[in-house]
Amino acid sequence: MTETTASALLRQATGALAGCSDTPRLDAEMLLQGACDIDRTAFARDPDQLVNNEKEIVFAGLLARRCSGEPIAYILGRKEFWSLELSLNEATLVPRPETEILVQAVLDAVPANAAIDIVDLGTGSGAIALALARERPLARITATDISARALEQAIQNAAHLGLSVRFCQDDWFAALTGKRFDIIVSNPPYVRENDPALECGPARFEPARALFAGTDGLSCLRQICAGAMEHLKPAGMLALEHGHDQQTMLATLLSAAGLESIVHFDDHAGLARVTTARKPASIRK
Ligand SMILES: C[S@@+](CC[C@H](N)C(=O)[O-])C[C@H]1O[C@@H](n2cnc3c(N)ncnc32)[C@H](O)[C@@H]1O
Known part of the structure; x- marks a missing residue:
């Protein structure tokens, strides 16, 4: 030949x-x-x-x-996020550039040497938790996911990068009873089930559990907002990524949960894709 x-x-x-x-x-x-x-x-x-x-x-x-x-990241089994080389498997979402806006929003709220408690809910490949661990080495970071396969990959990525994060399998806050954090961060599933826009795009290669959140795309955001007050320290911050058309509904969910100081962050197209809110400092329980 x-x-x-x-x-x-x-x-x-x-x-x-x-x-x-x-x-x-x-x-x-x-x-x-x-x-x-x-x-x-x-x-x-x-x-x-x-x-x-x-x-x-x-x-x-x-x-x-x-x-x-098929996305190149799945074919090669890796993707760069926040200058970190992350390996991916079939259970992990391909980390997106807009998620770096979420990481930046958290970093802006955390002084460089702060020894604070952070949890990343639905960590997937570990993208958010590992970027935060790289930038805030004194922070005590926990990262959870419902998928054991995704966690396996996140643990492997942390080991490969030499970054310290505590991982645990969890259904949002179920295994975090009694635990409080200075920051809860999450890029949860927020796509409407049967969204026709996804039928022919690259997302059809991604795990459904990482994308879909009920018929209105809000079921996971709803659960996280509802559990946030119980798991935030006073003045603690919740930072969430969400869909470009979910900002108003999310603000309603955050207010209803008792959170305040709601701030939206736009992506490069000028669409709000990240929102932060705080637990009132006066609420100590
Ligand atoms: C949109 S992906 C985000 C992955 C990663 N944080 C990122 O930004 O690239 C959502 C993640 O939430 C996880 N997830 C879905 N339902 C969950 C639940 N009930 N509890 C915890 N994690 C969940 C999925 O397995 C998936 O890894």
């Missing part, structure tokens, strides 16, 4: 991906690295290096998956 060159593979893949990806060349480069261990630097040094048949077959398999719409 004749061997092909890296440049030929890259050219063919970029062409094949032109109709199904906004970033065909970048995707092709990432697949070349994933399948053939040829990164940009190695490619630039020798674009016509030969790729053996075994690697070419692996490359073709990854390319077919990408052409079917």
